[in-house]
Amino acid sequence: MAPSSSRPTAAVTASDLELLRKFEPVACYTRGEQFFPTDVDHYVRECSLWEHHPDGRDELLVRQGELTLDKLVEPRFAEFGSVRYLRFIESLSLSESARVMADQVALRRKLGEYFHAGIGRLARGGILPRLVDGLFSLSFLLRGKVSAATAAAAELDYNDILSEERKYTYYGRVTHQSGWTILQYWFFFCFNSWRSGFHGVNDHESDWEMITIYLYEQDGQLIPEWAAYASHDFKGDDLRRRWDDREELKMAEESHPMIFAGAGSHASYFRKGEYQAEVNPPLPGWVSGLIHTFDRIWRETLGQPSINAFHIPFVDFARGDGLRIGPGESHTWTPQLIDESTPWVGQYRGMWGLFARDPVSGENAPAGPMYNRDGSPRGSWYDPLGFAGLDKVPPPPQLQIMLSDNCAQVSRRQQELYTLVPQIVAELQEKGARQKGMEGNPHLAKQYVALEKEINTLSAEVRSLRREQSENTALLQGLTRRLDHIRAGGQDNPRAHIHDLAVPDDPTLVLRFDRAAETWAAVSLSFLLFAIASLIFFAPGYLWAGLAVILILLVVIESFLRGAFVQTIGRVTLILAMISALILFIHFWKWIIVIVLVIMGLSLMYHRLRELAG
């Protein structure tokens, strides 16, 4: 059990609000962030309520300016396949779009909060991910998306809300499960501007983010043990950090964990920095299968590090150099308690913003804290322990008791086995002696066979019990060692449970030629397109070969700028060698089989003759 003396505590008798306030986080945003946690009441009053019908029709249910939280949860009939959603920004005409975008520029100039990407995500990924990224961007032509004008209008409207009343809200929920007291902090944002504001994956109206703190009870006090932050790319055990893991979980004033929020995405990170969020576009099953097979040969047979050209490295900027909200900061929280009985939490299952008709869902608004987009219950709400992989972890005081119980149980079984095994062995030996006495007497053949069966059964039983005894000895040793370790106040590695640790990009790791690499990253894809156009025009007969050569050239130039020329040239040559080997096999498979058989025959003969010669 981890020593708890240095940890902040709260009395078991503390109210839910007191508990939430005691451990409320400090949220650190990136400079240039446009949206901060706000209250849903104000937001809903700015929205209209809509219903998207299965036949493609969109029906206005409540007009903007007439909607309230009470009206939002009024019972309304909905047919199967319909989608209910809010709309923060109404459809904009061309002139309105131009105006809001101009106003957005003016607002940013006034606020003076600019975001600079630095070495952007393009320079961090290679040419192939960039190519996939280009296709991903083009996919927005087919998918539904939130327009840039909508993002601009949302920014303007949010600033109006903020200027009316500058308050930052979190929605706190306190619940109890399996010995744990669980504090959930839900943050609501009017808009997710990751794509339009910070070169990210998606934009959507409204955004819900959440962090959870897990406390256990000891001597009438509640002590924090774990904190879990919801994130894009991680789940289960990887989401949580132990309270005393100061390297990972930063603290303000001892009891307030710090959140470093991704710019635009608002995803919560434990450490400040710039994170590569990898997006894997959906691929057909057979393509994934081929990639998987290639990857196995590449890694296991050829010993090369894995390459995934199909993931797109989007950067989530969680720099923490902007506005800070929380205890000890110039801006503080306005907490509001929620639970299942809060009407807008439990009774509104629709989306909290525009339904953009994006089949991949990245641009559709999320649903509320209790529900997924399809209206099904949200795992983090009904199973907050399982959400962070804590369903299998007992609270520390129970752990010691459970270990003691386990030890006692195994010891008891060992005692039973110490008595049982000799008894069965004695019986077995007696039967063995009797069987030996039957040998050489043909008239006892039937009894002999029956006895042999009994002996075999007993033998198997003894073997199984002895195996159990041996395994129990090892298990008991392990359990006792663990119990002693915990009794002595020993601590486990705080990160032993993490399989995939979110690590920000190393700021000291620079590209070989920063500026050149960045410029190259910005223009290389266009060069590729120009080259394709030139090939089509000047040498259409050599289109595919030319394309392959140009692509290889671009990859090699890129690798030179990144200081990875040697690795790249090795990989490119290997891929070419694999293609050539395949061609050779297709044309000369008979010869190849004959040569392999002859070599195998000669080798076998050599080894056998050596064996004969001694």
Added chain:
Amino acid sequence: MVKRKKINKKKRPIAVTIIAVAIVILFLIRLYQVYEPLLLNNIFKNGITGSLFTGWRLTELGSAIFTSATYLFLSLAGILVLIGFLRLRRWSWVLLMTWTGVSLIISLVDYFYSHPNYAVMASNVIIAFALNITDVQRIYGIRRDDGTLL
């Protein structure tokens, strides 16, 4: 007599020897390719008798000399790589891998568009795979001792 102990001497893997033999064979082929155009144009017998250019274009003689010079350059480059390779130099591995890559591109383009040279393709495949062997890469400083790429 006390035998002198070899200290810190890197053991050369068999693949290095195979690659070295392949380079020697390629060198001999290239050497033949240096002489072939010169012999066909009787340059050894008569010397350079005609002009090498007609306007901006090469004459047949000029083309032969140019081809021969190109192969001479490749042969000499091969020797340079071989020396570095036998002395287990990192740069020779990089140069050879680059050269093999370029050669494979040419072979593949030939395969898809004209007459493939399967022998060259096969030798390049063997060299590429041999250069990728962990022990070979370790000995040339491409991989660390724990097998990770440098």
